[in-house]
Amino acid sequence: KEHEEQSEQCLMLYQHGVQSYLENNFDDCINKLEEGVKKYNSYTKALQNCRLKCKEDVESVDPLYPVDIDNMYYYEKTIRNTLCLIKCRKAHPELATSPNLRPQTERIYDERKPYEYLHLCYYQKKQFQKAASAVFTYLVVHAKDDAATKSLKFYSTLPEVDMKEIVNFEAKDHIYLYIHGVDAYDKKDWKAVENNMEESLVSYLQAEEECRALCEGPFDQGWYPDLIPSIANHYTFALNCKTKCAQQLNNLNGEYHDDLLPSHYHYLQFAYFKNNNLKAACQAAASYVLFYPNDDTMRSNMEYYKSLPKVENNFFTPRPEAVYYVRRLTYEKRLLKFIDTEYRFNETDGAETKEEKSTEKYLSSYCKAPQLEILTNHNSNIQLVMDNKDLNGTKRFVVDGLLTPTECKTMLRIAQDFAQKGDGYKGNPTPHTVLETFKGISIGRAALLFHFGRVNYRELYLYLKSTEIAKKLLEDNFSIKQTLYFTYTHLVCRSSLSGNKNRTDFSHSIHADNCNIGENGICRKSLPAYIWRDYSAIIYLNNNFDGGDFIFSQDMFGNFIQSTIKPKCGRMIGFSSGAENLHGVKAVTRGTRCAIAIWFTFNKKYKENDRTIAYKLLHQFMN
Numbered sequence: 173k174e175h176e177e178q179s180e181q182c183l184m185l186y187q188h189g190v191q192s193y194l195e196n197n198f199d200d201c202i203n204k205l206e207e208g209v210k211k212y213n214s215y216t217k218a219l220q221n222c223r224l225k226c227k228e229d230v231e232s233v234d235p236l237y238p239v240d241i242d243n244m245y246y247y248e249k250t251i252r253n254t255l256c257l258i259k260c261r262k263a264h265p266e267l268a269t270s271p272n273l274r275p276q277t278e279r280i281y282d283e284r285k286p287y288e289y290l291h292l293c294y295y296q297k298k299q300f301q302k303a304a305s306a307v308f309t310y311l312v313v314h315a316k317d318d319a320a321t322k323s324l325k326f327y328s329t330l331p332e333v334d335m336k337e338i339v340n341f342e343a344k345d346h347i348y349l350y351i352h353g354v355d356a357y358d359k360k361d362w363k364a365v366e367n368n369m370e371e372s373l374v375s376y377l378q379a380e381e382e383c384r385a386l387c388e389g390p391f392d393q394g395w396y397p398d399l400i401p402s403i404a405n406h407y408t409f410a411l412n413c414k415t416k417c418a419q420q421l422n423n424l425n426g427e428y429h430d431d432l433l434p435s436h437y438h439y440l441q442f443a444y445f446k447n448n449n450l451k452a453a454c455q456a457a458a459s460y461v462l463f464y465p466n467d468d469t470m471r472s473n474m475e476y477y478k479s480l481p482k483v484e485n486n487f488f489t490p491r492p493e494a495v496y497y498v499r500r501l502t503y504e505k506r507l508l509k510f511i512d513t514e515y516r517f518n519e520t521d522g523a524e525t526k527e528e529k530s531t532e533k534y535l536s537s538y539c540k541a542p543q544l545e546i547l548t549n550h551n552s553n554i555q556l557v558m559d560n561k562d563l564n565g566t567k568r569f570v571v572d573g574l575l576t577p578t579e580c581k582t583m584l585r586i587a588q589d590f591a592q593k594g595d596g597y598k599g600n601p602t603p604h605t606v607l608e609t610f611k612g613i614s615i616g617r618a619a620l621l622f623h624f625g626r627v628n629y630r631e632l633y634l635y636l637k638s639t640e641i642a643k644k645l646l647e648d649n650f651s652i653k654q655t656l657y658f659t660y661t662h663l664v665c666r667s668s669l670s671g672n673k674n675r676t677d678f679s680h681s682i683h684a685d686n687c688n689i690g691e692n693g694i695c696r697k698s699l700p701a702y703i704w705r706d707y708s709a710i711i712y713l714n715n716n717f718d719g720g721d722f723i724f725s726q727d728m729f730g731n732f733i734q735s736t737i738k739p740k741c742g743r744m745i746g747f748s749s750g751a752e753n754l755h756g757v758k759a760v761t762r763g764t765r766c767a768i769a770i771w772f773t774f775n776k777k778y779k780e781n782d783r784t785i786a787y788k789l790l791h792q793f794m795n
């Protein structure tokens with residue numbers, strides 16, 4: 173259909189291509205996938221061009237009034253820019269009919285999925301060289317893919333395949349220019365280094381602008397914030413996307429070069445020096461140190477240049493594009509850091525109300541979320557390792573293997589990057605003991621960070637999935653028939669502030685999760701305790717710290733310890749939240765101990781609404 177959305181078409185072409193492959197229809201597979209890639213690339217190219225051109229166009233127009241009041245220059249520009257974008261879209265057939273690609277479509281093409289099948293179809297049609305290049309293109313983005321690696325190895329043994337001719341079909345211009353530049357450097361062809369590196373630099377910066385332009389797409393706020401917050405939210409979302417562009421560009425055919433952009437200046441300063449262009453050499457050196465101010469090698473190069481008779485002080489002016497780049501980068505980093513640390517979504521409203529300070533306030537208007545059924549299909553590596561008897565009590569158990577080491581690392585990364593001091597405990601950074609800091613990130617905050625693009629969908633998915641498995645394990649082990657609801661979920665880390673191994677205080681003193689132990693030892697099920705909690709689960713993520721054992725205790729002072737559980741990645745403790753399960757955490761005397769703590773309730777009123785929002789956001793994203 174002619175008017176079918178571009179996004180639909182790209183998606184369909186991919187799906188049909190894969191289907192054709194499965195049906196052994198290899199010609200059709202090649203046609204569909206090639207066409208999909210072509211369509212996607214020409215669509216994104218057209219979109220980038222419009223956005224970049226319009227931005228440039230509005231810069232050169234005089235404003236309607238000669239004085240800038242109330243930031244009106246800025247808004248006038250956005251209004252002009254919008255007009256320009258509308259016209260530009262109209263002028264491009266592929267942009268006119270469909271405003272935007274769906275995230276699912278973007279993911280398929282950005283992750284080079286078509287090449288995963290395309291190479292197999294090329295192979296079947298005996299187009300071996302193309303097959304090798306296609307699988308190589310796929311490998312550039314999926315370096316660890318086993319099947320693809322094996323295929324490339326196999327193709328390279330075929331007599332029809334010339335290893336030197338294997339190319340990355342999706343390489344941006346700077347990739348091969350840079351590679352040629354490095355080759356020229358090895359061959360001491362300084363003029364060629366100069367040319368290739370200068371060209372590569374221009375291409376790199378251009379590619380980065382294009383990538384950034386693609387980030388200026390739509391953003392579903394999901395609710396209706398005021399003018400300023402909606403500008404801020406949308407901008408943050410785009411900004412976060414933009415900061416990831418360098419990552420893509422630094423992938424040099426599968427090898428990741430963190431310093432790809434600055435290294436251009438490194439090569440250039442040397443080439444210019446060899447070509448006797450001292451001024452250009454000094455400028456390149458000065459540009460390099462903008463990125464790495466403390467680089468000893470470059471500093472001493474500059475000292476050496478300074479000592480040369482013909483060199484003047486003003487030679488050491490960094491190049492304008494480098495100055496601009498580094499300034500922008502610095503500002504953007506500061507802004508994102510500010511957002512990460514200062515945005516608090518959880519003002520407290522007193523412990524008597526619900527414990528959860530709901531994300532709902534910020535993402536209101538979300539209601540019924542479709543459940544993602546895949547979530548509870550867990551692997552069979554989970555094993556019961558301790559039961560009531562082993563733990564000396566009732567309604568408690570320990571399982572291992574809930575998370576893999578990689579999954580633990582992912583969760584730890586979220587905690588490291590985004591946990592806030594005292595989260596879940598009214599912002600108190602040391603709620604349990606002054607000798608440790610306590611940081612947390614609730615499922616609600618993770619969902620918001622995902623919404624703003626700071627946490628990716630795999631991470632949020634893992635957070636949800638692991639906690640869903642915990643729920644299933646509780647239900648199975650305790651044969652729970654009633655509907656059990658999540659009431660609060662947070663990922664918390666406790667970090668030691670004192671190396672004293674003889675500490676006698678607790679990281680978390682002995683308590684029950686749903687009542688308050690009084691002087692008389694009786695646990696009162698009244699507010700401000702979290703009386704609605706019925707079950708508790710703790711999933712551990714690491715063991716590279718000292719202390720931090722979990723204990724079940726008969727008394728509130730820890731004089732009669734019933735059992736001790738050492739945290740480790742993938743271990744989970746499940747127990748009922750009442751006085752029958754007094755427990756605590758021994759002091760953490762070195763390092764950081766992270767865990768996901770989850771509470772459940774039978775009382776629907778205390779259901780964790782943030783979780784519903786998280787599902788809804790994830791669902792939207794995946795569809």
Ligand SMILES: O=C(O)CCC(=O)C(=O)O
Nearest residue numbers: 680685710722757767769
């Ligand atoms: O982190 C743990 O092992 C237990 C934490 C705990 O008991 C709680 O947060 O209520």
Ligand SMILES: [Fe+2]
Nearest residue numbers: 683684685755
């Ligand atoms: Fe507890």
